[in-house]
Amino acid sequence: MILTLTPNPSVDHTLEVDGLVRGEVLRVRATRAHPGGKGVNVARALSGADVPTRAVLPVGGGGGAELSALLGGLPRATVPIEGETRANITVAEPDGTTTKLNAPGPVLSPTEVGALLAVVEDELTRGPDWIVACGSLPGGATADFYVRVAELAARYGVPLALDSSGEPLAEAAHAGSVALLKPNHEELEELAGRDLPTVGDVVSAAREVLSWGNEQALVTLGGHGAILVDDTCSWWARGPLVRARSTVGAGDCALAGFLSQDGPPDKGLARAVSWGAAAVSLPGTTVPTPEDVAAHETTVVAEPDPHQRIDRL
Numbered sequence: 001m002i003l004t005l006t007p008n009p010s011v012d013h014t015l016e017v018d019g020l021v022r023g024e025v026l027r028v029r030a031t032r033a034h035p036g037g038k039g040v041n042v043a044r045a046l047s048g049a050d051v052p053t054r055a056v057l058p059v060g061g062g063g064g065a066e067l068s069a070l071l072g073g074l075p076r077a078t079v080p081i082e083g084e085t086r087a088n089i090t091v092a093e094p095d096g097t098t099t100k101l102n103a104p105g106p107v108l109s110p111t112e113v114g115a116l117l118a119v120v121e122d123e124l125t126r127g128p129d130w131i132v133a134c135g136s137l138p139g140g141a142t143a144d145f146y147v148r149v150a151e152l153a154a155r156y157g158v159p160l161a162l163d164s165s166g167e168p169l170a171e172a173a174h175a176g177s178v179a180l181l182k183p184n185h186e187e188l189e190e191l192a193g194r195d196l197p198t199v200g201d202v203v204s205a206a207r208e209v210l211s212w213g214n215e216q217a218l219v220t221l222g223g224h225g226a227i228l229v230d231d232t233c234s235w236w237a238r239g240p241l242v243r244a245r246s247t248v249g250a251g252d253c254a255l256a257g258f259l260s261q262d263g264p265p266d267k268g269l270a271r272a273v274s275w276g277a278a279a280v281s282l283p284g285t286t287v288p289t290p291e292d293v294a295a296h297e298t299t300v301v302a303e304p305d306p307h308q309r310i311d312r313l
């Protein structure tokens, strides 16, 4: 069973427009609402592939009720909060360009933060195979929140996968004890404090982050696929060519694909990139079905050419 933790979930609203023009009145062609938040998406993707999962998340107000309704039967443990679960907005253009407006979310009281960690601890006592902690933090949670989650995970011997950004990611990465870090290209550059224009730069920055006491890094590179790095080897899956409809949640689906089965690292990387590519071919924050994934197979190269450039797509 894979446990996910999303301290700051959302309802994701996607507005499809012909083109985004600042300062204009734009006609919206279609609107969609999906459950959102990175760990929620990981759990949704796993559940869609029949991988046992449980999502831990705080919910509050009308937004929380809407999120709960959208989640349907997804197995979960929710923590009631006073504040309002946020709504995030994606503006989607026909060429696949997505512009995202993410709200800060509610402010949790110290008691609510404690209650969230207590639920995590309770879930950890049931011996999940992984805990996957993801996303930004709500107000009231300090930047060491994921360090505290890592300590809990270590106490119960459960490997932690972490996908976050900014200070919360930096604090946890520097503290070590993360079994799998999933930064994207930009997040790894921020962690390393420098630009990483080539495959070799990405691999050496990932190794530097691993040297802080972490085990593996899955660095997702948008349309360039993903690079997996451990202390012995690196692998690159460039991914199939896809007509992108919405990149929202692609990283979460890639992480879900990686964790969805045990097995050798290169096979996990191939699954990650296939799940990510399948996700971008779908609208909004839709998670792919196994059939969608099967249509996006990819190959993996071990010890890729370090001089190869990774230009942003």
Ligand SMILES: Nc1ncnc2c1ncn2[C@@H]1O[C@H](COP(=O)(O)OP(=O)(O)OP(=O)(O)O)[C@@H](O)[C@H]1O
Binding pocket: 183, 184, 185, 220, 221, 222, 223, 224, 225, 226, 239, 240, 241, 242, 244, 247, 248, 249, 250, 251, 252, 253, 254, 272, 273, 274, 275, 276, 277, 280, 313
């Ligand atoms: N334009 C694209 N074409 C094909 N595959 C893509 C594209 N963008 C993303 N992917 C797939 O999705 C995976 C994750 O993408 P990305 O690196 O953008 O993650 P991310 O920034 O964490 O995304 P998010 O935070 O929106 O979930 C990539 O490894 C790749 O497999």
Ligand SMILES: O=P(O)(O)OC[C@@]1(O)O[C@H](CO)[C@@H](O)[C@@H]1O
Binding pocket: 008, 010, 012, 035, 036, 037, 038, 041, 088, 100, 102, 134, 135, 136, 137, 165, 248, 249, 250, 251, 252, 285
């Ligand atoms: O604001 P955060 O927590 O960094 O990201 C939240 C979010 O953008 O991440 C998911 C896509 O990865 C969306 O479902 C959600 O809206």
